[in-house]
Amino acid sequence: MPKWLDAEVVIPDNDHENRRFFEEQAGGQLRLPHCQSCDMMHYPVRPMCPDCRSADIDYKTVSGKGTIHSYFVLTEPIHPAFYPHRDAPVALIELDEQRGVSKGGDRTVQPAEFRALRLVGNILREDGSFEDPAQVGIGKRVQLKMMDLGDGFGLPQWTLADEPPEGRVWQVPGG
Amino acid sequence: MDVIPTHREQEALEGASVAKGVGLLRNKYAVVGIGETEFSRNSGRTTRAMGAEAVRKAIDDSGLDYDSTSWGVTCYAAGGDAAGSETICSDVGIRLDWQADTGGGGSSTETLIPIALGVLESGGCDAMIIYRSMNGRTGLRMGGNAATGMRQIAPWMPVQGQSNLAAGIYGIASPLNTFALTAVRHMYEFGTTSEQLAHVKVAHSQHASNNPKAYYKQRLTVDDVMNSRYIARPFHLLDCCVETDNAVAVVITDTERAKSLKHRPVAIKGSAGRAHKWRPDYHFNDGPINRVAGFYTGPIAFSNAGVGHDDIDATGSYDAFTFTAMLQLEAYGFCPLGEGGNYVSDGTIFLGGRRPNNTSGGHLCETYTHGMNMVIENVRQLRGEVDDYCPGAAQGQHSYDYSEGKCRMLRDPKHTMNLGWAQPATGSALIMTNQI
Numbered sequence: 001m002p003k004w005l006d007a008e009v010v011i012p013d014n015d016h017e018n019r020r021f022f023e024e025q026a027g028g029q030l031r032l033p034h035c036q037s038c039d040m041m042h043y044p045v046r047p048m049c050p051d052c053r054s055a056d057i058d059y060k061t062v063s064g065k066g067t068i069h070s071y072f073v074l075t076e077p078i079h080p081a082f083y084p085h086r087d088a089p090v091a092l093i094e095l096d097e098q099r100g101v102s103k104g105g106d107r108t109v110q111p112a113e114f115r116a117l118r119l120v121g122n123i124l125r126e127d128g129s130f131e132d133p134a135q136v137g138i139g140k141r142v143q144l145k146m147m148d149l150g151d152g153f154g155l156p157q158w159t160l161a162d163e164p165p166e167g168r169v170w171q172v173p174g175g
Numbered sequence: 176m177d178v179i180p181t182h183r184e185q186e187a188l189e190g191a192s193v194a195k196g197v198g199l200l201r202n203k204y205a206v207v208g209i210g211e212t213e214f215s216r217n218s219g220r221t222t223r224a225m226g227a228e229a230v231r232k233a234i235d236d237s238g239l240d241y242d243s244t245s246w247g248v249t250c251y252a253a254g255g256d257a258a259g260s261e262t263i264c265s266d267v268g269i270r271l272d273w274q275a276d277t278g279g280g281g282s283s284t285e286t287l288i289p290i291a292l293g294v295l296e297s298g299g300c301d302a303m304i305i306y307r308s309m310n311g312r313t314g315l316r317m318g319g320n321a322a323t324g325m326r327q328i329a330p331w332m333p334v335q336g337q338s339n340l341a342a343g344i345y346g347i348a349s350p351l352n353t354f355a356l357t358a359v360r361h362m363y364e365f366g367t368t369s370e371q372l373a374h375v376k377v378a379h380s381q382h383a384s385n386n387p388k389a390y391y392k393q394r395l396t397v398d399d400v401m402n403s404r405y406i407a408r409p410f411h412l413l414d415c416c417v418e419t420d421n422a423v424a425v426v427i428t429d430t431e432r433a434k435s436l437k438h439r440p441v442a443i444k445g446s447a448g449r450a451h452k453w454r455p456d457y458h459f460n461d462g463p464i465n466r467v468a469g470f471y472t473g474p475i476a477f478s479n480a481g482v483g484h485d486d487i488d489a490t491g492s493y494d495a496f497t498f499t500a501m502l503q504l505e506a507y508g509f510c511p512l513g514e515g516g517n518y519v520s521d522g523t524i525f526l527g528g529r530r531p532n533n534t535s536g537g538h539l540c541e542t543y544t545h546g547m548n549m550v551i552e553n554v555r556q557l558r559g560e561v562d563d564y565c566p567g568a569a570q571g572q573h574s575y576d577y578s579e580g581k582c583r584m585l586r587d588p589k590h591t592m593n594l595g596w597a598q599p600a601t602g603s604a605l606i607m608t609n610q611i
Contacts, residue, residue, distance in 0.1 A: 073408035078348035
């Protein structure tokens with residue numbers, strides 16, 4: 001049974017979309033649902049493309065690079081799996097490949113307002129432990145760290161990238 | 176193939192709404208009865224017993240006859256924690272001509288109002304009861320598991336309608352977690368500070384100190400909020416609403432009949448929602464994440480009511496957290512984009528200010544009912560029957576001295592607006608008036 005933080009990942013056999021998503025990550029690269037009809041990617045997984053409703057969905061490999069769009073510190077976790085990991089950074093990462101489509105539909109104008117690819121994730125260290133929240137900030141660059149859940153599932157996670165931040169870095173107060 | 180924005184998207188970007196908001200039922204229906212139990216943190220009672228008490232009190236308050244009124248009822252339960260209306264109405268001894276319980280949570284009251292209006296208008300029944308009953312402290316707590324009432328201990332699973340495998344697995348397991356990314360982005364983009372948000376708690380605590388029903392009546396300072404421990408940094412314990420056990424109910428009927436009943440009628444002038452942002456089951460990919468659903472709900476509600484922001488004398492902006500109240504007031508356009516922090520900290524939302532918010536103390540201080548306590552408070556304000564500490568309150572005489580332990584009554588309010596919040600991408604609104 002695939003596991004994350006000592007809790008099982010349970011996906012019913014008839015949930016093809018979710019099963020496929022986690023299986024697609026097992027190669028170690030970030031692979032996202034990609035519509036063959038309108039060329040947009042979407043996240044999380046859905047049974048059809050939310051933009052054009054086509055069922056013609058394949059998976060596309062992306063760079064695994066992005067920018068922290070928002071974050072907070074999980075000071076008092078709710079789920080017991082997080083109890084050993086207080087102060088875990090919970091972030092929203094905007095991927096380089098799809099930063100929102102502008103009103104006019106011109107996909108060269110990004111970031112813009114709709115159909116972005118922003119993934120919730122945790123910021124980890126290279127050794128897989130949760131990063132110190134003092135190192136995290138909006139604007140910092142991150143890169144994929146795929147975690148092996150076992151049994152053919154991968155979970156996208158993130159480490160801070162060795163790149164200059166995008167614009168100013170902003171940190172939540174109290175650190 | 177180019178992605179052409181849809182007609183809806185363009186309308187939304189231009190500030191218009193999709194629904195036309197024609198207000199066909201403006202002022203045609205009114206709140207005629209309100210009722211609530213004690214607000215506690217250990218009710219020692221079932222949601223059934225509390226629900227029956229609140230419903231009975233609301234019917235008594237309305238003056239409508241138990242036996243000869245054609246009744247409808249709707250109740251909302253977040254995750255099934257409330258006793259159902261078939262049971263409650265059997266307990267209270269009324270026969271129903273219309274009944275439909277709904278799943279719900281925040282924003283439900285303001286959403287069930289337009290449902291009620293539709294049922295009443297189509298002749299399904301003559302009076303509608305809406306109630307909420309919950310043991311939000313001793314029973315099912317927010318962040319809890321519906322089946323067991325316990326904190327989430329489930330494995331990571333795809334949950335219908337929720338992105339547990341895209342959010343829960345990363346630590347997002349409570350309303351505060353769910354909303355925090357939105358609020359932090361507002362701090363980042365517009366410079367909103369924790370101190371500004373703390374003023375929401377300060378204001379509501381001052382209001383609660385003049386409310387005999389409020390669970391927490393102590394007046395708090397900005398320092399009190401800032402010194403309270405972090406729950407999810409940067410948000411503090413005192414940024415969070417209370418958890419309580421209670422039940423609340425309202426009764427609605429047509430305004431013409433309302434004029435012959437016990438209290439001054441409080442008419443429903445306009446409503447909207449629940450309206451949503453795009454892809455509300457995981458809303459982070461569409462629209463600025465710090466712009467909440469009020470952006471869409473507001474134009475519908477104001478258009479249905481035929482009023483503007485300046486007509487609204489008091490708001491009931493949902494305060495699950497200090498920042499939810501702020502984000503909504505801004506999204507609805509009560510202040511310019513980005514100025515929500517200023518709006519909630521410059522005195523406007525305090526009693527005596529330009530447009531007080533949650534004059535009973537709201538969720539942050541009075542009690543937690545998924546929004547119904549703020550609707551009831553605005554009904555009391557518009558009736559002129561606020562239960563504060565003024566010696567003449569029972570006779571409708573108020574001092575308008577808003578210092579501690581004194582008055583909570585607004586001066587001659589005409590319109591109120593409740594802003595109901597489910598999550599950043601989902602909200603509802605209700606505009607009421609006594610001008611009929």
